[in-house]
Amino acid sequence: MPAEAPAAGRIPVRKTYKLYMGGAFPRSESGRCYPVTGSGGAHLANAALASRKDARDAVVAARSAFSGWSGRTAYNRGQILYRVAEMMEGRSAQFAAEIAETDGIGAERADELVAAAVDRWVYYAGWPDKIGQVLGAANAVSGPYFNLSQPEPSGVVAILAPPAAPLLGLVSVVAPVIATGNTAVVVAGERAPLPALTLAEALATSDLPGGVVNILTGTTGEIAPHLASHADVNGLDLTGADPETAAELERSAAQTLKRVLRPGGREDWLADPGISRMTPFLETKTVWHPIGV
Numbered sequence: 001m002p003a004e005a006p007a008a009g010r011i012p013v014r015k016t017y018k019l020y021m022g023g024a025f026p027r028s029e030s031g032r033c034y035p036v037t038g039s040g041g042a043h044l045a046n047a048a049l050a051s052r053k054d055a056r057d058a059v060v061a062a063r064s065a066f067s068g069w070s071g072r073t074a075y076n077r078g079q080i081l082y083r084v085a086e087m088m089e090g091r092s093a094q095f096a097a098e099i100a101e102t103d104g105i106g107a108e109r110a111d112e113l114v115a116a117a118v119d120r121w122v123y124y125a126g127w128p129d130k131i132g133q134v135l136g137a138a139n140a141v142s143g144p145y146f147n148l149s150q151p152e153p154s155g156v157v158a159i160l161a162p163p164a165a166p167l168l169g170l171v172s173v174v175a176p177v178i179a180t181g182n183t184a185v186v187v188a189g190e191r192a193p194l195p196a197l198t199l200a201e202a203l204a205t206s207d208l209p210g211g212v213v214n215i216l217t218g219t220t221g222e223i224a225p226h227l228a229s230h231a232d233v234n235g236l237d238l239t240g241a242d243p244e245t246a247a248e249l250e251r252s253a254a255q256t257l258k259r260v261l262r263p264g265g266r267e268d269w270l271a272d273p274g275i276s277r278m279t280p281f282l283e284t285k286t287v288w289h290p291i292g293v
Helices: 052-071 074-090 092-103 107-125 131-135 168-179 194-204 220-229 243-254
Strands: 033-037 043-048 145-153 156-160 183-187 213-216 235-237 259-261 282-290
Touching: 043 194, 052 145, 052 156, 052 183, 052 213, 052 220, 074 092, 074 107, 074 168, 074 194, 092 107, 092 194, 107 168, 131 145, 131 282, 156 168, 156 220, 168 183, 168 194, 168 235, 183 220, 194 213, 220 243, 235 243
Parallel strands: 156 183, 156 235, 183 213, 235 259
Antiparallel strands: 033 043, 145 282
């Protein structure tokens, strides 16, 4: 027998948006949320309002995942990033609808931005096993030694996602960080967090280990200062901060000697990204070895 059509007066199931930490979807420990509205002011959903405790928990999750993620072969990390692109491709319609609702753009433009975000994952999936050849070197020295330099990940990187590009900009700042072996704590744009949360669902159903990417929603002013001053955060990407906030966060980050990527002004997220976003959170390890021993 054919399945019965749904009742005309059926009430749709409303999604409860949560945080994404350690591969799970917990509510904020404070129990708070805030309304997310579309470009015309219509209510779209309620998003979790992350607290200082949530930020600390996300850093713990990222630190716990770092050794396993950075210890994987570069080839395997590339395979996993490609798998993320596959999972995003399957949710293209959902991403496009969310972007269109929040930014008030047409369906064709939304589809273009989603396709660019998927392609950005594919782009960075090709880099993990090549960045060492580009940035590493066998150094010429005067003496009976081999001298080799290779890039290594810094550790946990806190990222303020760009609010004006809730999907393509988000992918463009997260993918290069994890492609090089770092783990990330991401503060999604407050205005339009839904694409970031849908991305979290794609990450959770890909092969990406839990804790490699952790996504917090809420206000930058409440979450970011705790990440900037956190002693177990090794890097800080301020792309999504305004100049005044960025300067204040950079001063806080200086207390624990973090690597800081300053905001670059108005970004063209559709442009060729190159490797400029992979290098800030890499360190160079140089090894000396005697010849003939």
